Amino acid sequence: MPETHIQTAFDRDLESIQATIMKMGGLVEAAITDAARALDERDETLADAVRANDKAIDDLETSVNEEAIRVIAMRQPTAVDLRTIVSVMKVSGNLERIGDYSKNIAKRATVLTQMSQIHDTSPAIRRMAQAVELMLQDALDAYIKRDPKLAEDVILRDAEVDQMYNALFRQFLTYMMEDPRNITGCMHLHFIAKNIERMGDHVTGIAEQVVYLVTGSLPADERPKADRTSFQKVAEE
């Protein structure tokens, strides 16, 4: 039986907010890709562009929040509609944070262009960023289609990103021990890797909202948490 659905004023409001979310998503995806490319290709102009573009992402988040609050105040939504609106605000919050991390990566990329390259780490970082960017694409896709299966898949993939981060963390320790002249550069690269790992957490947050929207409850807090470095006692030697 096909679902019938009467378009209400609330639905129209929601669609308009979701359109803004998608626009934000597009900008954030570009920011991730460009920040990692700027690092890998030592492209200062691109890094500057990523930093400048973050303002647009922030502005969209503000407008999503204002719009959402306006809709809640005006439409007195039902419990289910309220849940949807709250999820919209969470998703835009996650996107804004990912944008911030991209900006921070671009900032450090600029510094790193002025230092000698450390082994072959930036392609690995770029691959990690790519994995997160693909996760984000799918998370937003799952969000628009209300597809909890795709969302669960995104949540699982975050473990791979965490593993990439762990591998990089060990590499950086090794390079630093090998040659003290690598230390400053590796500190920056490590922060970059950590920022990408955190982006993955925020993408997971978006995917969790999809599950919440469809099922009414957040996935149990047993999602794979594979960043073990805060427990790491010694480097592999």
Next chain:
Amino acid sequence: MPETHIQTAFDRDLESIQATIMKMGGLVEAAITDAARALDERDETLADAVRANDKAIDDLETSVNEEAIRVIAMRQPTAVDLRTIVSVMKVSGNLERIGDYSKNIAKRATVLTQMSQIHDTSPAIRRMAQAVELMLQDALDAYIKRDPKLAEDVILRDAEVDQMYNALFRQFLTYMMEDPRNITGCMHLHFIAKNIERMGDHVTGIAEQVVYLVTGSLPADERPKADRTSFQKVAEE
């Protein structure tokens, strides 16, 4: 002329939410202090307690959000009241993040108890945490009293925390270059210092909400940003 004020249903709702915020604030202040003490005194039991207590902070944030949304949906607040409710959600969001950073510090403190102490860094970290904890006390005080002057003072003090972080960052680089056996420990300590610096940013976020509540606009984005390490090219040598 004394201000007259008729207590409305909205005011009562707001008071109840603000009481929850204050409770959260108390827990978060304790988390900051205890995490830094656990690190400094190598107290694993205390570190475990900080990690376990974070759940209570998260739960309070959820209840603040649910309550706020319920009030918006039920009371159809005026523009000014709406602004107040939105600020309540932002403040609880900031508190929750500070709690998370404390938890993360406690996690790393546990690891560090199993390593040999690196020079005399943990007292400096503890002082930095203390500065942030005092800022938080004042920010919450400013929030309850709607005191923009005190809030502005908190915002200015964040620059001191950033400077403490910069000094620690340089120290860690020096210790790592001095002796590669310090590298792993310094990486953890550096993350701890960075987490405290980020806590300061979130306290600043709370203080900014006070300014927003009273004046209707956020302070101009010219607040002192004194973490210069993402621009730092070389360590002092």
